[in-house]
Amino acid sequence: MGRVKETPMKHSETSLPAVAHSGRDGRYRIVFSAAIGCAVLDQLTKLAVAAWIPYQHGIEVIPGFFDLVHVRNRGAAFGILNRPDMDWQFWLFLAATLVAAGLILNMTRSARFSRALFLGFGLILGGAVGNLIDRVRLRAVIDFMDLHIAGWHWPAFNVADMGICFGAALCILYMWRQPGAAKGGKA
Numbered sequence: 001m002g003r004v005k006e007t008p009m010k011h012s013e014t015s016l017p018a019v020a021h022s023g024r025d026g027r028y029r030i031v032f033s034a035a036i037g038c039a040v041l042d043q044l045t046k047l048a049v050a051a052w053i054p055y056q057h058g059i060e061v062i063p064g065f066f067d068l069v070h071v072r073n074r075g076a077a078f079g080i081l082n083r084p085d086m087d088w089q090f091w092l093f094l095a096a097t098l099v100a101a102g103l104i105l106n107m108t109r110s111a112r113f114s115r116a117l118f119l120g121f122g123l124i125l126g127g128a129v130g131n132l133i134d135r136v137r138l139r140a141v142i143d144f145m146d147l148h149i150a151g152w153h154w155p156a157f158n159v160a161d162m163g164i165c166f167g168a169a170l171c172i173l174y175m176w177r178q179p180g181a182a183k184g185g186k187a
Contacts, residue, residue, distance in 0.1 A: 057070060
């Protein structure tokens with residue numbers, strides 16, 4: 001019998017995704033460290049606000065610009081869906097958080113290694129978890145930073161919201177600078 005010549009399969013011929021990582025390169029450590037740090041800082045600041053500032057009151061920090069307040073938001077960003085007569089939004093935000101967490105973990109697995117990208121993923125995840133903890137405990141999110149000028153107020157926000165925004169900015173900046181990298185493609 002003749003000998004069968006083995007030819008190595010090209011990567012594109014395998015059934016595996018183009019890039020799949022076990023996480024041994026530290027990607028999950030970056031994501032989960034940032035997520036835990038963001039969620040813990042968020043919860044500690046909210047506990048401090050709840051302990052030191054009466055509900056629906058505030059403390060002027062920088063006159064005419066920045067106050068610490070204690071408000072609760074049952075809705076989404078910028079007060080969207082913030083109505084006490086609606087209970088279904090809890091389930092919507094719970095589902096959105098779980099879907100976002102799944103997408104973040106999937107993108108973490110498949111993306112090329114980047115500390116900035118994984119830090120961004122972690123901040124988004126940590127912010128989502130921080131706000132979810134409030135929703136489960138209080139059926140609302142504690143917001144406490146109030147920026148305003150000349151009578152115009154930015155909606156009150158918290159550390160979790162900052163984590164989500166900074167994380168999204170890091171991800172967008174990375175993807176803008178490295179087209180295709182978040183999909184595991186060539187930069």
